Amino acid sequence: MVNILDRISWVLGKIATYMATIILVSVFFVISAGIICRFTSLRISWTEELARWGLISLTYVGxxxxxxxxxxxxxxxxxxALPAKIAKIVTGLAYIAVMxxxxxxxxxxxxxALKATRIRGDIIPLSLKYVKLLLPMSFFMMFxxxxxxxxxxxxxxxxxGKTIGL
Known part of the structure; x- marks a missing residue:
């Protein structure tokens, strides 16, 4: 069971890492394009909204x-600092609470996300369902x-090395 969970978690961790990298690079280019366009007097309004969606997604996927x-x-x-048995119990309870x-x-x-089907972006007329679906996907991976x-x-x-954080 531990090996199966390890493999699933490893694969999901790799997917999340690659997704976070792609989102980060994309947000960088979108923001850079927005900055360059402002200096050239071009008004591209969608860069701000796309960057906001990317940063929100990056937070949860990251x-x-x-x-x-x-x-x-x-x-x-x-x-x-706790004795080993008590430390394991406390750590287990912490895992369960976070789960x-x-x-x-x-x-x-x-x-x-499912209720946001008919809600569109302010500038980009795309359903917010697709943006908001990254949140439950991230929580699914976290679980x-x-x-x-x-x-x-x-x-x-x-x-x-078994606690949730560093």
Whole structure:
């Protein structure tokens, strides 16, 4: 079971990393195009909206990639100071609490995305459903990263390297 979750989490982590890279590079070029157009007196209004959508997407997709790669900041000195058994219990409860939170946000963001079908962008007449679907997708990936992290905690003797953050 741990190997299956590890493989799924690894693949989703790679997908999130590549998506975040593509979104970041795209936002860079969109913003650069907007800046260049302003200096040449061309008024391209869609760059601001597209950049906003990209940055919002980058936040959530990047958070998923950071979760898989253990790059989130964590305050682990309290957990590391506890006895090994209690530290594992506290870390397990933290994983479960974050999994419940991620599940809550997944379902609410999915509902919001599906309800946004008829809502269009202010400048780009594209349904916001497509932009908003990146949020539940990111929470879905985060859930698998957390499930993998929790499964690795069961066989571990200590919580070193097994907590959610660094």
């Amino acid at each position: 958070a998923s990639a950071a979760l898989r790669n253990k790059q989130h900041v964590g305050v682990n000195f309290v957990v590391n 419940v939170t991620v599940s809550y946000f997944f379902f609410n963001s999915l509902e919001a 698998f990263h957390l499930a993998w992290g929790l499964s690795t905690l069961f066989g571990a003797k200590s919580v070193d």
